[in-house]
Amino acid sequence: MANKGAATGQGAPVRVVIVGGGTAGWMTAAAIARFLPGQASVDLVESEAIGIVGVGEATLPHLRAFIQRLGIDEAEFMRATSATFKLGIEFRDFGAIGDGYIHPFGAYGVDLADVGFHHYWLRAHHAGHSRPIDEYSLPIAAAHAARFRRPPEDGDFLDTSFGYAYQFDATRMAPLLRSYSEARGVRRTEGRIVSVERDGESGDVCAVTLENGERIEGDLFIDCSGFRALLIGGELDEHWEDWSHWLPCDRAAALPCEAADGPIAPYTRATAMAAGWRWRIPLRHRVGNGYVFSSAHCSEDEACSAILGAVEGTPLADPRVLRFRAGRRRRAWVRNVVAIGLAAGFLEPLESTSIHLVQMAITRLIELFPGRRVEAADRDEFNALIDLEYDRVRDFLILHYHATRRDDSDFWNHVRTMDVPEALERKMALWRESARVEAYHEGLFLEPSWVAVYLGQGIVPNAWDPRANNPDDATLNRSLDDLASEIDARVAAMPLHDRTLATIAARAA
Numbered sequence: 001m002a003n004k005g006a007a008t009g010q011g012a013p014v015r016v017v018i019v020g021g022g023t024a025g026w027m028t029a030a031a032i033a034r035f036l037p038g039q040a041s042v043d044l045v046e047s048e049a050i051g052i053v054g055v056g057e058a059t060l061p062h063l064r065a066f067i068q069r070l071g072i073d074e075a076e077f078m079r080a081t082s083a084t085f086k087l088g089i090e091f092r093d094f095g096a097i098g099d100g101y102i103h104p105f106g107a108y109g110v111d112l113a114d115v116g117f118h119h120y121w122l123r124a125h126h127a128g129h130s131r132p133i134d135e136y137s138l139p140i141a142a143a144h145a146a147r148f149r150r151p152p153e154d155g156d157f158l159d160t161s162f163g164y165a166y167q168f169d170a171t172r173m174a175p176l177l178r179s180y181s182e183a184r185g186v187r188r189t190e191g192r193i194v195s196v197e198r199d200g201e202s203g204d205v206c207a208v209t210l211e212n213g214e215r216i217e218g219d220l221f222i223d224c225s226g227f228r229a230l231l232i233g234g235e236l237d238e239h240w241e242d243w244s245h246w247l248p249c250d251r252a253a254a255l256p257c258e259a260a261d262g263p264i265a266p267y268t269r270a271t272a273m274a275a276g277w278r279w280r281i282p283l284r285h286r287v288g289n290g291y292v293f294s295s296a297h298c299s300e301d302e303a304c305s306a307i308l309g310a311v312e313g314t315p316l317a318d319p320r321v322l323r324f325r326a327g328r329r330r331r332a333w334v335r336n337v338v339a340i341g342l343a344a345g346f347l348e349p350l351e352s353t354s355i356h357l358v359q360m361a362i363t364r365l366i367e368l369f370p371g372r373r374v375e376a377a378d379r380d381e382f383n384a385l386i387d388l389e390y391d392r393v394r395d396f397l398i399l400h401y402h403a404t405r406r407d408d409s410d411f412w413n414h415v416r417t418m419d420v421p422e423a424l425e426r427k428m429a430l431w432r433e434s435a436r437v438e439a440y441h442e443g444l445f446l447e448p449s450w451v452a453v454y455l456g457q458g459i460v461p462n463a464w465d466p467r468a469n470n471p472d473d474a475t476l477n478r479s480l481d482d483l484a485s486e487i488d489a490r491v492a493a494m495p496l497h498d499r500t501l502a503t504i505a506a507r508a509a
């Protein structure tokens with residue numbers, strides 16, 4: 001029976017078997033090796049013949065904490081993965097063709113009297129004074145100027161009003177974490193798993209067998225086998241909750257290109273297309289591109305032609321089509337199997353959330369790590385936390401499609417007029433009526449993120465929090481002007497992003 005192994009002796013390490021060596025598998029292995037030394041032994045199985053998905057290049061700021069907590073030096077990480085800095089995501093043509101905005105990793109302006117800055121901005125905007133809200137954001141101004149400096153720890157409210165993430169080569173993350181994990185005792189086995197064994201009594205998974213006959217036993221199995229979902233789907237047949245009626249994109253045509261001339265943008269770009277959107281992710285040595293599209297609205301051939309016609313640099317390969325479905329397993333942790341990464345669920349990369357969801361699942365697993373037995377309460381808690389995070393991300397992604405005025409294609413007509421989850425309906429009504437964002441104080445996409453997308457896509461309420469009626473007009477206008485000038489001055493004093501990257505690269509020599 002699974003977990004009997006853990007129960008063979010007081011304090012005996014839990015035998016963890018990780019199935020899959022993509023970004024999810026090696027992030028999990030590295031974290032367990034680092035945070036549970038002595039409590040867990042780790043075997044990781046991966047198949048070179050199957051390979052990894054090999055995309056997943058734009059991240060969120062939380063990844064920095066993960067890298068730091070592993071004790072990996074940022075410059076070393078960036079050199080190994082050919083990474084650039086990322087201050088946010090630019091969305092083009094989403095609200096309407098020709099519109100654009102940046103969703104920054106940071107707040108706008110400064111909150112006064114516990115009232116969000118956007119309420120003051122709305123007041124000034126309706127009085128005809130204010131500039132676009134983007135001009136009151138330091139990370140947005142820095143992104144436009146292609147400048148980057150890490151927020152200084154002892155900085156004032158403006159200096160520390162933003163975070164940053166990385167854009168990195170998805171094929172280089174797993175090898176980096178593999179060396180890290182193997183140095184900390186993780187055993188790697190190469191080969192294809194051909195069968196999964198269950199304990200006759202408990203029904204838990206107890207071993208996997210490889211093509212060459214090698215059998216690996218364990219107490220706890222982490223399914224990081226990607227879209228194959230070998231254990232959670234193939235063996236345990238856990239129900240897949242399909243969300244494609246809200247998020248109809250189910251294909252991507254990926255196309256890496258040579259690095260573009262000119263400065264490397266410290267942000268990711270998402271440009272809406274007739275049947276979805278395309279990403280542009282600048283790395284040090286190349287630019288990642290891909291068209292995420294709905295196969296009900298566009299054929300694979302059409303999508304490949306569209307992305308070939310849209311990219312700026314010389315393609316490094318032919319477009320590669322990936323297929324997926326939006327949704328997640330009803331439960332990510334079933335019996336003694338925990339699914340992490342693409343095996344657990346998929347939400348398209350519009351807001352670069354997948355690797356974050358991997359990180360979040362790892363953090364929760366470590367907090368709730370089973371001892372001698374998997375406790376149902378721990379498993380339920382894990383599943384509830386994962387569900388909540390997936391649901392919130394899902395709703396935020398749907399907003400990008402639903403909040404549009406576009407009527408130029410069947411795809412945009414569909415997403416503009418479709419029913420959305422009730423929680424999102426409620427959030428949007430609240431925003432329209434009172435400019436309030438339904439508050440939650442942890443997790444992904446807090447108030448500034450929702451404000452960025454609402455305003456960026458043209459949903460501008462006519463109301464604001466009455467507490468923002470102070471100070472008087474002249475004082476408010478002066479403060480806004482001073483803030484915009486101060487932001488310009490701070491950005492002008494930042495080094496160019498290229499220069500910051502060159503300094504990091506040079507330190508290796």
Ligand code: FAD
Nearest residue numbers: 020021022023024053056058193225226341342349354355
């Ligand atoms: P994979 O990389 O597919 O790894 C699966 C592993 O399982 C491999 O090692 C494979 O060999 C192994 N395996 C499978 N079957 C077997 C078997 N039978 N025996 C042995 N081994 C087996 N995320 C972001 O955060 N940002 C992005 O910008 C982003 N962009 C994306 C764009 C697209 C088009 C797609 C599809 C995904 C994107 N993602 C993005 C998601 C991101 O790529 C994944 O979350 C991340 O790479 C983790 O993948 P994984 O490790 O779960 O799966």
